[in-house]
Amino acid sequence: MKPFRWGRPLRHARLQAILAVAAMGAAVALPVVLVSVGGGVFAHELSEVENAGYQIAVSAPGVHSIADAHSDVSRFGAVPGVTYVSPILSIAVNAFNSSGSASAVLAEGVIPGQFSPTLGSAESGLFPNPLPLGDPTDLIHYAGGTYRGPATNDVLVSSPYADSHAVHVGSSLALGLTANRSGAVAYNVTGIFGVAPTILGPVGAFAILLPLSNLQLMTGYANGTGTIVPDAADTVQVVVAGSVAANPSSLDRVRSEIQAMVPDYGVSSLSQEAAQLQSADSVLTGFYFALSSVGLAVGLLFLALVLLRRVETDRRSIGIRRAIGLPRRAIAGKILAEGLELSAAGAGAGLLGGYLLVRGIATYATSTVQEAAQLALFSPVQLGEIVLGVLGLSVLASAVATRSALRIPISEALR
Amino acid sequence: MTEVRAPRIELAGVTRTYGASTPEEVQALRGVDLTVEPGDFVSVEGPSGCGKTTLLNLLGLLDSPTSGEVRWDGRPVGARSDRERTRLRLEGVGFIFQRFYLLPTLTARENVELPMRALRVPRAERTPRASALLAEVGLTPRARAYPHQLSGGEEQRVAVARALANDPGLLLADEPTGELDSRNTRAMLDLLVRVREARDATLIVVTHNREVAGRARRHLEMVDGRITRDVREG
Numbered sequence: 003m004k005p006f007r008w009g010r011p012l013r014h015a016r017l018q019a020i021l022a023v024a025a026m027g028a029a030v031a032l033p034v035v036l037v038s039v040g041g042g043v044f045a046h047e048l049s050e051v052e053n054a055g056y057q058i059a060v061s062a063p064g065v066h067s068i069a070d071a072h073s074d075v076s077r078f079g080a081v082p083g084v085t086y087v088s089p090i091l092s093i094a095v096n097a098f099n100s101s102g103s104a105s106a107v108l109a110e111g112v113i114p115g116q117f118s119p120t121l122g123s124a125e126s127g128l129f130p131n132p133l134p135l136g137d138p139t140d141l142i143h144y145a146g147g148t149y150r151g152p153a154t155n156d157v158l159v160s161s162p163y164a165d166s167h168a169v170h171v172g173s174s175l176a177l178g179l180t181a182n183r184s185g186a187v188a189y190n191v192t193g194i195f196g197v198a199p200t201i202l203g204p205v206g207a208f209a210i211l212l213p214l215s216n217l218q219l220m221t222g223y224a225n226g227t228g229t230i231v232p233d234a235a236d237t238v239q240v241v242v243a244g245s246v247a248a249n250p251s252s253l254d255r256v257r258s259e260i261q262a263m264v265p266d267y268g269v270s271s272l273s274q275e276a277a278q279l280q281s282a283d284s285v286l287t288g289f290y291f292a293l294s295s296v297g298l299a300v301g302l303l304f305l306a307l308v309l310l311r312r313v314e315t316d317r318r319s320i321g322i323r324r325a326i327g328l329p330r331r332a333i334a335g336k337i338l339a340e341g342l343e344l345s346a347a348g349a350g351a352g353l354l355g356g357y358l359l360v361r362g363i364a365t366y367a368t369s370t371v372q373e374a375a376q377l378a379l380f381s382p383v384q385l386g387e388i389v390l391g392v393l394g395l396s397v398l399a400s401a402v403a404t405r406s407a408l409r410i411p412i413s414e415a416l417r
Numbered sequence: 418m419t420e421v422r423a424p425r426i427e428l429a430g431v432t433r434t435y436g437a438s439t440p441e442e443v444q445a446l447r448g449v450d451l452t453v454e455p456g457d458f459v460s461v462e463g464p465s466g467c468g469k470t471t472l473l474n475l476l477g478l479l480d481s482p483t484s485g486e487v488r489w490d491g492r493p494v495g496a497r498s499d500r501e502r503t504r505l506r507l508e509g510v511g512f513i514f515q516r517f518y519l520l521p522t523l524t525a526r527e528n529v530e531l532p533m534r535a536l537r538v539p540r541a542e543r544t545p546r547a548s549a550l551l552a553e554v555g556l557t558p559r560a561r562a563y564p565h566q567l568s569g570g571e572e573q574r575v576a577v578a579r580a581l582a583n584d585p586g587l588l589l590a591d592e593p594t595g596e597l598d599s600r601n602t603r604a605m606l607d608l609l610v611r612v613r614e615a616r617d618a619t620l621i622v623v624t625h626n627r628e629v630a631g632r633a634r635r636h637l638e639m640v641d642g643r644i645t646r647d648v649r650e651g
Binding site: 318319321322323324325326327328329330332411412413416 | 471474477479480499500503504505506507508510512514518519520521522531532535536579583
């Protein structure tokens with residue numbers, strides 16, 4: 003019968019230990035998931051910004067668009083150090099394939115010769131070079147500040163659209179602003195471009211690229227109908243010479259000069275955007291930790307309760323140790339070691355659980371969530387900080403249990 | 418190991434009340450006056466619940482009186498810090514508890530080594546000493562056994578070996594032979610008496626056993642928390 007006498011409390015202690023480790027594991031897994039996925043997404047975004055082919059962006063999205071886009075190419079291009087200026091107009095239009103069915107596509111109007119140099123290292127391989135859109139300067143159609151020159155009516159389509167609508171180079175594609183095909187204009191498909199993986203933004207899977215003036219004309223921007231100004235873009239991407247890009251003060255000088263030309267628009271350098279992204283990343287990481295602290299507090303509360311329960315269970319053992327003359331620090335050390343052991347096991351379980359959870363989401367989740375999880379970064383420094391934080395906090399939980407243990411009257415513990 | 422001589426212990430008007438001002442209030446000791454000289458061999462007898470164990474706890478610094486004073490070598494115990502009392506227990510007191518109180522997660526040898534570990538005795542010194550003590554109580558073959566693998570008598574003998582581990586000047590034994598047969602009782606008594614004589618230690622034994630009480634030099638009898646008889650032989 004005697005072995006059974008010890009078997010019961012042992013099983014009980016094991017169950018408590020398992021529950022404490024599980025609670026700590028869940029508490030650690032949350033920040034692991036948030037920090038690794040959040041950090042991964044930001045690192046990706048930052049990488050895109052840092053690897054873009056342009057260094058300065060002028061923006062005025064919406065109905066207040068950038069007026070006189072063609073003129074700005076000349077003005078911005080005259081600033082010392084500027085090598086290319088690429089205005090872009092992005093508008094959703096309808097594309098009608100040979101069967102006559104309409105699909106919404108994101109149309110980007112560009113000046114072909116200026117657009118290609120703005121492509122970053124990740125994008126440049128996705129587009130034909132040079133862009134087969136005829137009229138590389140867009141000035142044949144936009145002749146003398148009018149739209150009276152001959153239009154090429156060339157269009158490039160994205161590979162997802164081409165695949166799903168059986169469109170290929172040489173096909174005809176009708177484009178219009180409304181769902182009424184009769185108002186659409188026929189375009190020649192002169193090329194296919196790939197689509198880079200995107201994250202946390204509109205997915206440009208169904209997209210087309212055409213000369214800026216064609217899109218302005220098609221959508222009414224060129225005619226100045228309604229409240230929309232003619233010759234508009236929503237973004238102008240500016241490429242500077244390598245020596246300027248490498249020198250922050252030179253880059254800022256160029257940015258300032260452009261800003262002075264267009265005081266109503268936003269002009270920012272991508273290094274500024276990168277700094278803003280990093281700042282936002284720091285804020286969000288802090289937020290993740292704050293959010294996770296709720297789970298950690300619950301986990302640590304559970305750990306403290308388990309340790310207190312152990313103290314109660316080991317009341318007699320503690321009394322015996324104290325009676326024999328073991329110093330307080332020996333009792334405290336034993337409880338601290340138990341607390342650290344449980345929290346270290348919980349932290350290990352949490353790290354593993356968080357890692358597996360992220361991998362599971364990356365494999366089995368859908369859409370953007372899956373893409374975000376695929377970008378997760380497991381930074382040893384951040385994970386180490388989480389583990390150290392948990393171990394540090396577990397000392398507090400152990401201190402609560404130690405205080406309780408040292409307040410047990412020896413003679414009562416031995417009764 | 419530090420040489421600790423047996424203390425002179427005085428109890429002056431000591432009372433000990435458990436659960437004071439509650440319906441469960443128990444007056445375990447009522448105005449006890451007692452002086453234990455170094456080297457005394459005292460037996461304490463009396464019916465169950467008369468306060469024998471409480472007296473032992475107060476003598477061994479495990480408990481504090483509700484009123485009155487306990488003095489070790491003339492110095493009130495209440496004036497000593499908890500750390501000091503702990504150190505005195507570790508270096509100077511060996512307890513043999515009524516219910517053995519071995520630590521269930523430690524082997525017999527580890528239980529015996531525990532007080533030495535607390536005193537930071539080097540392993541090279543404490544392991545042979547633990548083995549010698551276990552041999553002295555006849556438990557060499559059971560050194561690696563856990564308490565639940567030992568019989569009551571064996572547990573009692575391990576408890577005695579543990580109490581002797583730090584060569585204490587004061588040995589307090591609460592029914593030390595309660596679980597032993599007559600042959601082992603005699604052997605245990607011989608061991609305790611031998612240790613006491615070798616170190617001139619004080620030995621205070623709570624017992625119902627006439628044979629054990631008969632070996633003592635001084636006999637206390639307690640009734641209802643009071644010492645009703647105190648007889649010194651020779």
